Amino acid sequence: MTSNDHIEELIIRYFEKEIDEGSLKELDQWIHEKEENKSLFFELKKLYDSQRLSTYLKGRSYDKQWESLYEKINAGSTVRKKRTNHFRIICLRYAAVAVMAVCIGFGMHELIRKFTPDPPISFNEITVEKGGKANLVILSDGSEVILNSATHFKYPTEFGKDKREVYLDGEAYFKVAKDDKKLFIVKLSRQEITVLGTWFNVLAYKEDPYSTITLAEGKILLESYDENGKKMSQMFMTSEEQAYVDNTTGSVSLNKVDATIANSWIDGKYRFKDEKLSTIVRRLENLYGVALRIESETLKDIRYTGTFSLGQKIEDVLKVITSEKQFNYQITSDEIILSVKK
Amino acid sequence: MEGSHSIEIFKELYLKNASRLTYFANKYVDRETAEDIVQNIFLKVWQKKNFLLSENGLRTYLFNAIRNACLDYLKHQSVEQNYISAIVHKLKVEELQYNDHPVFLFQEDERIASIYNEIEKLPEKCREIFTLSYLHEKKSSEIANMLNISRRTVEAQLYKALKLIRNALQS
Structure with a gap:
């Protein structure tokens, strides 16, 4: 008991860097007497030191250091320019959100997240704004998700033992890494998609009346719910099938399709086949981050087939559409109005 | 344009984490060395485009990098021939070896x-x-x-x- 009291004193003196040689020798011996002592010592040390992290985080900014790092980067980047550029073409379109996800996880504002001693399920949430570019997210199991504009995606920082669950509101293309022991589940507002490993596209905005799920390859389980959360159907989908699900009733219609049409946006193209102008306009709103209004009801149901590149200006896209179907568009400061041509 | 965008992202990552990594390194090495170690780590992150890793991947990478760099520094540091500094040096190495998981850095x-x-x-x-x-x-x-x-x-x-x-x- 008395010897233990003495150790308390030595530990504190070590932490305060005020220990003399004889005491340090004694402390060192005590630490190595048992594994238990060692872990107690290092745990307490970590606790004692932790205050200094806040001091560091609140302390002086790293802007100066950043400048010197930036200089080094610039000096180095001329040498590697070719490689870097090549890399940019493939990846940087997707880089923004991948890194944003990382930053969200790191930030001090994460303090709000409640602390629990058990490994807590903590989530990363990503929102791609209207008019934002497609963004790649790589999950901890290696699965890749490409998020389209106007999309909200939530996933755990680490998956649980027996399943991989993610949440989506909007449009995304999934390339799920194969893992026979862990189901991959995409939760939508009114549907649930269960897979082991495959590629598929999901178009499911919770305020839209319909969700569209297009499977490129493999097999997935689709479950749909009505607006009251009652399960209405459960079915397997196979390659090149598209499910069109009514979000109110939960009813599903299944069609054979060319899956590349639904997936075209990930290559920077938007293709549509025999779609209503009202549907196309909704998509344009999300892709370009603009408000579009169709003035006449008759225009809304006109169907259109075509392809455009996401790099094109919205005026050019509208010009192409209106060359076949007869409407005028007028761009005002806060919206674009489509009206019947007189 | 996209290049300048990626540097912005990298900068944000640096400013968010540099202080945390310096804090960790400064527990084992002097402040100036800690700053140098952190700069070198981020230089590598940029060159290898490691900032494209997933969140967990990046955490693990940064933690291992800072920990190994500190261990490396301690191992090559010539220890003064007095008893106190020799024990303190040894305890620092053991402490670094004990703190072997990224949570020690990122969940602080x-x-x-x-x-x-x-x-x-x-x-x-x-x-x-x-x-x-x-x-x-x-x-x-x-x-x-x-x-x-x-x-x-x-x-x-x-x-x-x-x-x-x-x-x-x-x-």
């Missing part, structure tokens, strides 16, 4: 929040003394003078506080 914020909570729950005397040490960075001898009590009492109370908080966090 959460830990600190819960430490603040636990401080509130300490017995009054214990809390007063621990607050002076932990939040105001006073040494035991200074606290003893301020409160007119023995240094031994202060040290015993500090130890008690640390242990109570540790037990609370573990349960």
